[in-house]
Amino acid sequence: SAVISQKPSRxxxxxxxxxxxxxxxxxxxxxxxxxxQQPGQxxxxxxxANQGSEATYESGFVIDKFPISRPNLTFxxxxxxxxxxxxxxxxxxxxxxxxxxxxxxxxxxxxxxxV
Amino acid sequence: xxxxxxxxxxxxxxEEAFLTxxxxxxxxxxxxxxxxxxxxxxGLQLLLKATKADDKxxxxxxxxxxxxxxxxxxxxxxxxxxxxxxxxxxxLRSGTGNQFYxxxxxxxxxxx
Numbered sequence: 001s002a003v004i005s006q007k008p009s010r011x012x013x014x015x016x017x018x019x020x021x022x023x024x025x026x027x028x029x030x031x032x033x034x035x036x037q038q039p040g041q042x043x044x045x046x047x048x049a050n051q052g053s054e055a056t057y058e059s060g061f062v063i064d065k066f067p068i069s070r071p072n073l074t075f076x077x078x079x080x081x082x083x084x085x086x087x088x089x090x091x092x093x094x095x096x097x098x099x100x101x102x103x104x105x106x107x108x109x110x111x112x113x114x115v
Numbered sequence: 116x117x118x119x120x121x122x123x124x125x126x127x128x129x130e131e132a133f134l135t136x137x138x139x140x141x142x143x144x145x146x147x148x149x150x151x152x153x154x155x156x157x158g159l160q161l162l163l164k165a166t167k168a169d170d171k172x173x174x175x176x177x178x179x180x181x182x183x184x185x186x187x188x189x190x191x192x193x194x195x196x197x198x199x200x201x202x203x204x205x206x207l208r209s210g211t212g213n214q215f216y217x218x219x220x221x222x223x224x225x226x227x
Binding site: 001006030031033041042043045048090092096102103104105106107108109 | 147149151157158159160161164166204206208213215217218219220
């Protein structure tokens with residue numbers, strides 16, 4: 001299995017600011033994804049982080065709001081820009097690939113509260 | 116298209132009761148199926164998986180069988196414990212691509 005580390009694990013952010021979440025995987029993986037989980041809800045896929053190219057965003061999510069980087073096969077960042085209280089959520093990094101038996105593994109999540 | 120439909124919650128059971136959480140899916144190709152568990156204040160952890168029809172995934176006393184004929188992957192446990200209280204997510208990985216699809220989650224509370 002892949003071990004995925006995310007930071008920060010929790011943060012309280014001021015409205016209008018931006019925060020970057022980092023995700024580190026302990027092995028090279030083919031795919032990395034970013035999900036959002038709003039309180040009491042299921043997971044919503046934000047985007048697929050592509051190594052060396054622009055991320056692929058799902059409907060309802062745009063690069064200006066959620067810029068994503070993936071400079072190599074083990075690391076990715078998600079920035080939540082110009083935050084509002086509606087962005088208060090858990091942001092989950094995940095990874096999958098042949099090395100993980102094509103199973104998707106998750107980090108512990110970054111719990112953001114916007115005030 | 117691909118989707119997962121999961122039993123609505125919340126579910127409350129007494130300790131040692133039998134648990135079933137229903138999950139059905141629609142998919143193109145031959146998907147892989149998963150159950151994930153999210154304990155309070157934590158991220159998602161893989162509980163079990165099955166990659167082809169009639170496979171049974173099992174872990175920590177939980178089981179689920181990949182039933183192609185009924186497009187189902189129901190989660191079962193014979194005797195639940197208080198420590199099983201969590202939210203359970205059914206998921207599938209498309210057989211034709213890299214996309215993963217999640218159900219809405221079922222909250223389980225086990226009372227002593």
